[in-house]
Amino acid sequence: MRADRLLFIGIGLFWLIVVILAIWLAPPGGAGALTRPGAQLILDGGIRASFALTDHNGREVTERAFTTRPTAWFFGFTQCPDICPTTLAQLTLLLDKLAGDAARLNVVFVTVDPERDPPEVLKQYLSAFDPRIVGLTGTRSAVDAMAKSFFIYQAKVKSPDGGYTMDHTATILLTDAKLRFQGTLDPHEDTDVQLQKLRRLVSRGAA
Amino acid sequence: LPRALALSGADRRIPFATLLRKPMTILRIRFVRALALSLVLAAAAVQLPIAFATSAAAHEFMSGTIAIMHPWIRQPPPSSSTAAGYLSITNTGPSADTLLSVESETLGNSVLHTSLTNGGVVEMQTLEGGLKIEPGATAEMTPKGVHFMFTGLSQVFRVGQLIPADLIFEKAGRVRVAFKIEPISFAPAGTAQQSMDH
Numbered sequence: 001m002r003a004d005r006l007l008f009i010g011i012g013l014f015w016l017i018v019v020i021l022a023i024w025l026a027p028p029g030g031a032g033a034l035t036r037p038g039a040q041l042i043l044d045g046g047i048r049a050s051f052a053l054t055d056h057n058g059r060e061v062t063e064r065a066f067t068t069r070p071t072a073w074f075f076g077f078t079q080c081p082d083i084c085p086t087t088l089a090q091l092t093l094l095l096d097k098l099a100g101d102a103a104r105l106n107v108v109f110v111t112v113d114p115e116r117d118p119p120e121v122l123k124q125y126l127s128a129f130d131p132r133i134v135g136l137t138g139t140r141s142a143v144d145a146m147a148k149s150f151f152i153y154q155a156k157v158k159s160p161d162g163g164y165t166m167d168h169t170a171t172i173l174l175t176d177a178k179l180r181f182q183g184t185l186d187p188h189e190d191t192d193v194q195l196q197k198l199r200r201l202v203s204r205g206a207a
Numbered sequence: 208l209p210r211a212l213a214l215s216g217a218d219r220r221i222p223f224a225t226l227l228r229k230p231m232t233i234l235r236i237r238f239v240r241a242l243a244l245s246l247v248l249a250a251a252a253v254q255l256p257i258a259f260a261t262s263a264a265a266h267e268f269m270s271g272t273i274a275i276m277h278p279w280i281r282q283p284p285p286s287s288s289t290a291a292g293y294l295s296i297t298n299t300g301p302s303a304d305t306l307l308s309v310e311s312e313t314l315g316n317s318v319l320h321t322s323l324t325n326g327g328v329v330e331m332q333t334l335e336g337g338l339k340i341e342p343g344a345t346a347e348m349t350p351k352g353v354h355f356m357f358t359g360l361s362q363v364f365r366v367g368q369l370i371p372a373d374l375i376f377e378k379a380g381r382v383r384v385a386f387k388i389e390p391i392s393f394a395p396a397g398t399a400q401q402s403m404d405h
Contacts, residue, residue, distance in 0.1 A: 128284035171327035
């Protein structure tokens with residue numbers, strides 16, 4: 001009985017020491033990992049955005065409208081049946097869960113199908129989601145240039161019924177208030193993971 | 208501590224003298240009990256509607272050995288003339304069957320699609336040859352995966368509305384179902400807007 005207890009305490013102490021050593025020896029993770037010199041170069045050279053587009057209320061906007069706080073950028077189109085409404089519903093849920101922090105973040109939906117998505121269509125479409133989501137559209141060339149500067153792939157694909165659909169990057173890009181790339185939200189991630197990323201983004205944005 | 212211990216098991220016969228001397232303590236015990244009871248009741252009250260909601264939301268269609276659970280469509284946002292339909296199919300029969308297509312007067316053109324994510328890029332592809340359901344297996348059609356794409360929709364859909372449609376199977380043939388219009392924020396139980404490994 002006594003030997004058992006000693007063994008138990010011994011194992012407990014062993015693991016305690018292992019954990020303490022691991023914490024002490026491990027390299028700084030999280031934000032620290034992103035600020036290692038090699039990674040910094042890529043991140044600082046990130047998005048070099050300058051664009052002139054129109055928002056869903058018909059106002060002309062440039063990148064400067066998104067330099068007061070961090071921004072989450074999602075590219076899609078209103079005739080998209082699956083990914084786009086699912087993702088915008090998810091962004092609506094995330095804004096709701098962010099509560100007060102939501103006011104420290106822009107959420108932007110850029111159409112990759114400006115031919116079918118003029119401002120008034122975007123406005124109607126976005127009325128189904130969180131009112132804080134901003135829609136952007138413009139001429140085909142303005143949208144192309146903007147998407148390219150954000151490393152977004154988009155291509156028109158003919159569908160059998162004679163219409164077309166768009167292939168597009170569905171990863172959500174995160175930028176800080178200086179429009180520097182800060183990471184992504186993957187559409188297949190857990191809500192909690194996405195929430196943590198957004199919370200970190202806005203807390204860094206405040207620093 | 209001893210007093211707390213004594214009190215926790217003591218209220219069965221609290222001496223009248225104690226009651227006079229420590230009315231606050233007695234009250235506290237009553238309060239804690241009332242609180243506990245109200246918590247249990249509140250939990251039950253919360254549970255009940257959830258149980259009702261799931262049983263109401265789950266609608267099911269059977270044809271032979273094919274069971275179709277909760278065919279649903281995310282309510283299309285205004286100005287969108289496309290929508291996606293989802294469902295799950297269980298095959299309890301001894302041989303595989305294949306879902307080929309859907310036909311509906313209300314829902315217009317449809318394609319059996321899958322959303323494929325490749326390097327962050329999403330492309331929709333026609334599911335050539337249909338969706339095969341092995342014997343004993345359940346095939347899930349959920350957001351960001353296999354779905355029916357409906358195009359050319361012109362009418363407004365209300366949440367809760369049921370849209371009749373026929374699913375066409377290779378062996379089971381034509382199976383009549385009804386797609387339920389769910390709110391934009393709807394996430395089917397189990398998937399709840401969570402990650403799905405592809």
